[in-house]
Amino acid sequence: MSSRRVRVTGLGRPDAGVSRTKKQQQNQGLPRQHQQQQEAGGGGRAGREHAHHLFDELLRRDTTSIFDLNSALSAVASESPAVALSLFNRMPRADLCTYSIVIGCCSRAGHLDLAFAALGRVIRTGWTAQAITFNTLLKGLCHDKRTSDAMDIALRRMPALGCTPNAFSYNILLKGLCDENRSQQALHLLHTMMADDTRGGCPPDVVSYTTVINGLLREGQLDKAYCLFDEMLDQGMSPNCITYNCLLHGYCSSGKPKEAIGIFRKMCRDGVEPDVVTYNTLMVYLCKNGRSMEARKVFDSMVKKGHKPDSSIYGTLLHGYATEGYLVQMHQLLDVMVRNGTQPDHYIFNILIGAYAKHGMVDEAMLAFSKMRQQGLHPNIVTYGTVMDALCRVGKVDDAMSQFDRLISEGLTPDGVVFRTLIHGLCACDKWDKAEELAVEMIGRGICPDTIFFNTLLNHLCKEGMVTRAKNIFDLMVRVDVQRDVITYTTLIDGYCLDGKVDEATKLLEGMVLDGVKPNEVTYNTIINGYCKNGRIEDACSLFRQMASKGVNPGIVTYSTILHGLFQTRRIAAAKELYLWMIKSGIKFDIGTYNIILQGLCQNNCTDDALRMFHNLCLIDFHLQNRTFNIMIDALLKGGRHDEAKDLFASLLARGLVPNVVTYWLMMKSLIEQGLLEELDDLFLSLEKNGCTANSRMLNALVGKLLQKGEVRKAGVYLSKIDENNFSLEASTAESLVFLVSSGKYDQHINSIPEKYRPTAKSRAV
Secondary structure, X not given: OOHHHOOOOOOOOOOOOOOOOHHHHHOOOOOHHHHHXXXXXXXXXXXXXXXXXXXHHHHHOOOOOHHHHHHHHHHHHHHOHHHHHHHHOOOOOOOHHHXXXXXXXXXHOOOHHHHHHHHHHHHHHOOOOOHHHHHHHHHHHHXXXXXXXXXXXXXXXXXXOOOOOOHHHHHHHHHHHHHOOOHHHHHHHHHHHHHHHOOOOOOOOHHHHHHHHHHHHHOOOHHHHHHHHHHHHHOXXXXXXXXXXXXXXXXXXXXXXXHHHHHHHHHXXXXXXXXXXXXXXXXXXXXXXXXXXXXXXXXXXXXHOOOOOOHHHHHHHHHHHHHHOOHHHHHHXXXXXHHOOOOOOHHHHHHHHHHHHHOOOHHHXXXXXXXXXXXXXXXXXXXXXXXXXXXXXOOOHHHHHHHHHHHHHOOOOOOHHHHHHHHHXXXXXXOHHHHHHHHHHHHHOOOOOOHHHHHHHHHHHHHOOOHHHHHHXXXXXXHOOOOOOHHHHHHHHHHHHHOOOHHHHHHHHHHHHHOOOOOOHHHHHHHHHHHHHOOOXXXXXXXXXXXXXXXXXXXXXXXXXXXXXXXXXXXXXXXXXXXXXXXXXXOOOOHHHHHHHXXXXXXXXXXXXXXXXXXXXXXXXXXXXXXXXHHHHHHHHHOOOHHHHHHHHHHHHHOOOOOOHHHHHHHHHHHHHHOOHHHHHHHHHHHHHOOOOOOHHHHHHHHHHHHHOOOHHHHHHHHHHHHHOOOOOOHHHHHHHHHHHHHOOOHHHHHHOOHHHHHHHHHHHO
């Protein structure tokens, strides 16, 4: 309400019917009834309309006391300060009590200038203002974050006018300071009150101490808060339930359960009865920390003490159960709640639906959603968002879109959470057109997604090979002025590299620098890897050299990528040179780098060099992987060094490693090529004994190799194993069977093939 519309007459003129003799001025004190009403923070008990009507009736009377008018004005003021101000303009006369009411109205309505004007009128009239007259103004100033001004009035101007601040005045100041995070100043003011008390001033009360303790706790000064609590006890002040609740909440919020429990026990020992807030504070802490079963004990204790839980307390425990997956306990508590007469509200239904959604129980979530409507509750945006998330989790994105349309038809405005849920769901179901359409609608509604949202969307698109769409999303970020960060650029760069468009990735790197975003090691590694995969090792090395000049130090991943690229392009000398330089520079190698070097040497006919490096690693007890052994075994077998390969295979167990499927396949393939089929069977048995399970790919490869060698009987044995494990026959294996039948060479062995595979072979042969 504008101050121009509030016409408070009488602030600049002497009041009609008010004499200003000294004796009358001294008798203009506030009625006791009004003082009690003001200190309690409320006016008359009648409703605003009734008080307004009563005020009109009083004005129509020939003789009406100012006391009655003030009472009616106070009753209206408690409900509507603005209306009370308009009624004040109709009063034929006013006294100090009237102006106190007006000051309170102006302060609560936010018109502090009018409040000061009314106070000025009181002072000019010569009345002796009491603390209650100032207190509402002090409260208004503090509410307006002008606590310093309030302190100047209370501590300097009030005493100068012969008015001593009372406990309410000080408590208003203490709260104002604490609300402005000035609890240290509040503590100093509290100590000032204590010092003044020895000289007949205003002593702090339990509200004073509790206010400052709470302020200290809110600012994280737990030790000071507890010291003040001890000080309070030393002064003979008895803490009340609110004091203990403040300490309890402070300790719980700071993750100090032992101290919180200690305060709770002291509270009970001191005979202070915990209230619902006490119990709820403990329950909230326990549930947030995954201790809902302990929270239930607190709940049961509360009920036993005669406290009736409200919907909020039930919600706290239900949410704790839901978060920890205790759905049975959640249902049982819900039944207790309904039996005790508390019906589920929006918050409770949202908890239930969210719990079902989290555990993939979509049907149960939708049933709760329906029950909510049956009970006359209209789903809010949180409810819809939870339901849509549940549907998207199980791929029912079309149903989620139907709910989206429904919420709009019901007049609800979708928020960012709803849009993000649907867009991620659409992306997961490859409905990219609709996802982009929804993203544009989201922005059109004034909900601008953040960088994290766009990065997630870019990542989805790039992984699916839709780099053109990803670039469109990137351009949208530019248009709507969303900050692009290093993850944004690196994600799109990776998308281009995966699509083989390394030059586009390089251009984007240049644009990234122009945009003021500094590339990191991952950015450079992505493009270097892209160059290497495309055989452009010179470009990769050039970018590698640029990294250091740009202030980005290459890591082991960068070096490993370059080494792999050099070996792939058969630049053995350059690879060895880089390897030696890395050793000289003190770069620590990981097993991944050693595997790249060993494989690179083996693939380039440097198996002996690889063996020397391998044996050196064994000597220094370097932690090797199965893959390391597989690289060396494969190289030895390809070089016809079967005995060395067998020794290496046998040494796996000695080093605490178990041969995997790849290791066994390498050895089995060699045995088949050598015609050692009995050893093949023995090796297969050892595979099963060592806890390694043959997979479909291995068995199909084994059968294919045996058929290729004409070992039809043995192939039949392993075909049976494919059947036993319910694996499918791969296309390459089926083709080998067709070739075998069509050649006619092995007709006498055709019965060795399991019957279910013979029709396949014969039909394909035809």
